[in-house]
Amino acid sequence: MRVAMVTNGDFTGIINRFGLPYPQPPQPWPQEGTVERVVAALHEGGHETLLCEGDKGLLATLERFMPPDPQGRPSGIVFNWAHGIQGEYRFTHVPAMLEMAGVPYTGSSPLGHGLSHDKVITKTIIRDVGVPTPNFCVMRRGNESTGDLRFPVVVKPRREDSSLGLQLVHEPAHLRQAVEVIVTQYAQDALVEEYIDGREICVALLGNGEPEVLPLVEQDFGDRETRLMTWEAKFAAAAAVPKICPAQIGSGLATVLRDISVACFRACQCRDFARVDLRIDRSGQPFVLEFDCMPGLSMQSPYTIAAMTAGHSFPGLINRIINVAHTRYFGIGIP
Numbered sequence: 001m002r003v004a005m006v007t008n009g010d011f012t013g014i015i016n017r018f019g020l021p022y023p024q025p026p027q028p029w030p031q032e033g034t035v036e037r038v039v040a041a042l043h044e045g046g047h048e049t050l051l052c053e054g055d056k057g058l059l060a061t062l063e064r065f066m067p068p069d070p071q072g073r074p075s076g077i078v079f080n081w082a083h084g085i086q087g088e089y090r091f092t093h094v095p096a097m098l099e100m101a102g103v104p105y106t107g108s109s110p111l112g113h114g115l116s117h118d119k120v121i122t123k124t125i126i127r128d129v130g131v132p133t134p135n136f137c138v139m140r141r142g143n144e145s146t147g148d149l150r151f152p153v154v155v156k157p158r159r160e161d162s163s164l165g166l167q168l169v170h171e172p173a174h175l176r177q178a179v180e181v182i183v184t185q186y187a188q189d190a191l192v193e194e195y196i197d198g199r200e201i202c203v204a205l206l207g208n209g210e211p212e213v214l215p216l217v218e219q220d221f222g223d224r225e226t227r228l229m230t231w232e233a234k235f236a237a238a239a240a241v242p243k244i245c246p247a248q249i250g251s252g253l254a255t256v257l258r259d260i261s262v263a264c265f266r267a268c269q270c271r272d273f274a275r276v277d278l279r280i281d282r283s284g285q286p287f288v289l290e291f292d293c294m295p296g297l298s299m300q301s302p303y304t305i306a307a308m309t310a311g312h313s314f315p316g317l318i319n320r321i322i323n324v325a326h327t328r329y330f331g332i333g334i335p
Contacts, residue, residue, distance in 0.1 A: 001334055002066045002076030003047040003322060006054045006094055006105075007035055011085050013055025019087035020187055023164055026231055034298045038079065041315035045322070054082030054094040059101050066103070077326060078105035079318075081294070089114050089159065091294060106325040108293040112269040116293040118159050119191050122268060126288055129267045131260050133288045134279075136193035140183060142176030152195040154228070155179060157186040161292065163231045168195060196279035196287050200229065201247055202302035203261035203276045204295065206320065208328050211265055213258045214306035218247035229277070234296075243302060245309045257286055264291050272324050275303050 011022065035051065042049045052061045066076030078098055084090020091113040098105045108116065115121055123133045137146055138158065146153075152170045155178040156163070165186055167178045175192070182190035200221070204214040220242040221227040232239040249257070261276040268274075268291055275295035278286050295303040299314070307317040323333045 001047050001322075001326075002050070003042050003079055004050045004052055004062055004065055004076060005035065005039055005042065005079045005081060006052055006058065007081045008054050008083050008085055009035070010053050010055070013053055013057055014085060015056060017086070021086045022084060022090065023160060023186060025162065025164060025235070034296075035081065037299075037314060038081070038297065038318050041318035042079065042322070044315040045319035047319075047322075054080075054097075055085060058094065058097060059103075062101070062103055074102065074104050074329075076103075077322065077329075078103055079322060080105045080107045083161070083294070089117060091117050091161075104325065104329045106272050106321055108271045108274075109269065112271060112293055115268045116270065116274075116291050117161065119156070119290070120158055120189070122291050123191075123193075123288075125267045126264050126291070129263055131263050131267070131288055132286060134193040134196055136191060139175075139179045139190045139192050142179030142190075146172070146175070146192065149192065150194050153192050154195050155182060155190050155192050157182050158189040158191050160186060160188075161294075163229055163234055166228065166230050168226065168228055195228075196281050196289070197227065198279050198281040199247075200227070200289075201249070201257060201278045201280065201286075202306070203257055203278065204303045204306035205261060205265050205270075205274045205276070206272075206307070207324050208271060211262060212310075213261065214303075215246040215309040216249060216254060216257060217302040217306050217309075218244040218249075219302075220244050240300065243300075243305050245302075245305050253280070253284065253286070260286060260288060264288060268293065271328065273303070273321055 039049055039051055050065045069075045082094035084093045092110040096110045127133055155167045155169055157165045165182050169175050169178045179190040200219040202217040205211040233241045264276050265274055270293045275292045277290040278288050280286050297304055326334045
């Protein structure tokens with residue numbers, strides 16, 4: 001089958017430089033080779049593969065690679081790995097283009113990405129279906145009332161991923177400066193939520209309907225003073241947090257975490273694959289911190305580690321995601 005992997009590696013394919021740019025991380029993104037490994041996995045699965053940019057020329061490129069079928073049936077599928085170039089809700093841009101052009105693709109719809117990447121909307125939706133999440137407020141100036149929020153608090157941009165801008169604030173006197181950093185650097189509201197001290201667990205989901213819950217992964221902070229998954233803790237080798245998989249958790253609590261994660265998956269209109277990050281406080285109460293409908297697929301990422309612990313090879317995982325999406329569209333797996 002023809003599979004186009006769509007990414008954003010070149011940020012020049014635009015008409016105008018206008019709107020919010022994709023934010024720069026604290027250090028250059030590590031060269032993990034994930035895109036190359038995904039393309040190689042698709043080749044191993046027997047697919048004819050094209051790597052292309054999710055920019056203004058995307059649809060013309062796809063039309064050449066997978067020309068329309070005379071009966072109007074799609075002649076290929078996209079493995080969507082595009083994070084967007086500029087503007088708000090960047091993760092929705094490529095899925096929206098593909099929807100308009102009638103091209104099947106992996107992962108969530110524009111709606112799912114929009115719900116999942118606005119952290120305030122995510123927390124509101126999952127709380128409405130009974131999923132616990134830390135108490136929070138939204139701030140723009142830093143001098144608004146925090147109500148009954150307990151310090152320390154975590155401050156982060158309302159609409160970013162990869163822990164960009166994440167800060168831990170211990171005292172109310174330091175909150176205003178933290179909020180101003182978010183508003184200035186990311187041009188968006190700050191989400192301020194209570195810090196949950198405890199174990200951090202990642203739950204990887206694969207499939208639709210009744211998604212498969214892969215083995216739970218624990219972020220092992222050990223004796224670190226700061227127990228927080230900052231950008232550096234995720235991507236800087238010197239600060240990397242070890243992973244334990246499967247996490248050593250009692251069966252009853254593990255069932256609760258799985259049920260909570262599936263509830264998030266459904267509430268946020270997610271498709272095909274996703275990851276839920278939770279904290280378990282000192283009393284054993286779980287709280288959802290983040291929901292990621294395009295989880296990282298590097299060899300060090302919790303999602304990949306969970307899948308490989310479940311018995312999937314990396315090529316097997318990538319081709320399973322393609323097959324899950326194909327089944328969602330057409331009712332059957334790839335022939």
